[in-house]
Amino acid sequence: MSAGYLSITNNTDELISISRVESSQFESVQLHESVIEDGIAKMHRLNDLSIPANSTIKLEPSGKHLMLMRRSDTSRQISLRFYSEEALLLRVIAPLKKRIN
Ligand SMILES: [Cu+2]
Numbered sequence: 001m002s003a004g005y006l007s008i009t010n011n012t013d014e015l016i017s018i019s020r021v022e023s024s025q026f027e028s029v030q031l032h033e034s035v036i037e038d039g040i041a042k043m044h045r046l047n048d049l050s051i052p053a054n055s056t057i058k059l060e061p062s063g064k065h066l067m068l069m070r071r072s073d074t075s076r077q078i079s080l081r082f083y084s085e086e087a088l089l090l091r092v093i094a095p096l097k098k099r100i101n
Pocket residue numbers: 032033043065066067
């Protein structure tokens with residue numbers, strides 16, 4: 001299992017909601033949020049990711065992130081597609097890194 005971190009900027013005047021993320025290199029990609037409950041770090045699955053008009057959200061460790069499950073190749077680059085309902089919003093190519101903490 002891998003985690004995906006990135007910043008996404010919405011430079012339109014309308015809220016954008018990302019409802020689905022896909023990668024042909026993983027069996028599934030989920031939107032997650034890390035929270036602390038009773039002193040224990042947990043992750044929740046999110047149904048979507050809202051980016052308010054003219055703002056940037058950060059997917060980062062101990063916050064919202066992508067959970068990339070069951071990888072099906074060995075490439076050093078990960079290709080991701082972000083959708084709002086059926087509309088493709090964004091394509092991202094990201095490097096794969098070893099966890100450093
Ligand atoms: Cu997660």
